[in-house]
Amino acid sequence: MTAILTAEAMGKAYGGRENRLPIIEGLSLSIQRGEFVSLVGPSGCGKTTLLMCLAGLIAPSEGQVRFMDRAVEGPPIGLSVVFQDYSRSLLPWKTNLDNILFGMRRVVGMDKAAKRNKAKEILAAVGLTGFESHYPWQVSGGMQQRVAIARGIAAQSELLLLDEPLAAVDAQTRADMQDLLLDLAQKFQQTCLLVTHDVEEAVYMADRVLVLGPRPTRVVREVVVGLPKPRDQLVTREDPVFLHARHEVLQLIRDMRHRKASA
């Protein structure tokens, strides 16, 4: 396996010399091709800032991020983000299909017709056949989210960064969406990095869970989830391996919270 994304001793701080607010400090991580990795951490630890740094949308203050063996200095080709705020991330003046096609603008080696066909195929894969010419605001929140995920997949990126994509949906939809995401990752051989605050979700989805420390954050533990795929909402969640991994991560995060409360 080869690393497609690495961060080395990366740091990010806001403010000037006097009111310096460090968010990330000395963070290192590495994502291999074909993996599904989850990033979890206590709330407010700087997950979204980290994701923005990894995506090249904001520049780190120290260290560097490398993507496909190149230093990241802006949003690199081959890396897509599914933003948490999907309703804003989808462009409301474009139809669902045009939003997907917008995500494919940097895909090479395909003419317009081929892109349209591919876009329709991916919309079908997320269960949205028949909604191609609807606008995002004409469909439900859950459907908008699937359009956003479809757009991320359609970009044919080496790496898909998912910023709490399921934070806003109800529990039942959430479980369905988790399985849909895993399915899509499998089907399109998509390497994924999922940022979430939900420990169960992090463990259920991932091959590896990276646990972030409190702010200024860094990776404090790596938990390898040795569970077979495809996963199953009932069987997997009752598997001792799952329960053990979940316990380990939850324990870590609870300890951090206690230390913060007593400090």
Add this chain to the structure above:
Amino acid sequence: MNSAVVLAERFRVPLCLALVFGVWQGVHGLAIVPDKFFPSIPAILAAFWQMLTDGSVLVAWTTTFLRALIGLVVAATLGVALAILSDLSPVLSRGIRYVSDVLQPIPPAAFVPMAVFMLGLGVKLYAFVIVLVTVWPTYLNGVAALQSVSPVQVNTGRMFGLSRSQLLWQIRLPAALPQIFTGIRYAATISLIAVIVSEMLAGRDGIGFMIYKKVNALRTPEVFGLMFLVAFSGSALNALVAVLRRSMTAWHMGMMERRE
């Protein structure tokens, strides 16, 4: 909800007109103000018909409406262009801001005497006055609209590899367009005000000048008739803006209707 409400909804324009005319006639009947200064609706209509048949009002109206329309188009284009420039350069933005803070509160009427000295009584005067007062609502709304585009939308564009100028044309301007149109709509009314005032104070033609002449001749029915015509012109200008807006930001109107 019953049929009366539906009926009222369908016939709201004639109903409102009937109400206004009814009240008008009522007040006229009470004779609080002498008939000479507050003519009845039939007298106004007769006077208006007279002006319509001798052709004078049509010529004046075309002149005035075209001035307001051209002024609006020029001012809106300039306003949006300035808003884009301001967005690209914070220094320029601050500069224009000082200018607009000083000029914006000045009513159009106050510009006219100075403009007469500077530019004479011609096209230049109209161009100057109309643009100077009409440009600000489009400019200020444009700046605010471009600034309030969601960072998530901008980041989405950046992530898919849009350059700075592509971000402007493909993300920020489309996202800002609904609010830009709010400014243009406001500017439409101001443009008409500026034209009428300029014509009244320094004009030789147009509806404003006609009103001025009729006032001096104490032809009150004609004055009221022309006043109603100005009101109609304002609505017509607004309607033109609305048509353009609907064709350019249909998505936004659909989205708003859905939210209600």
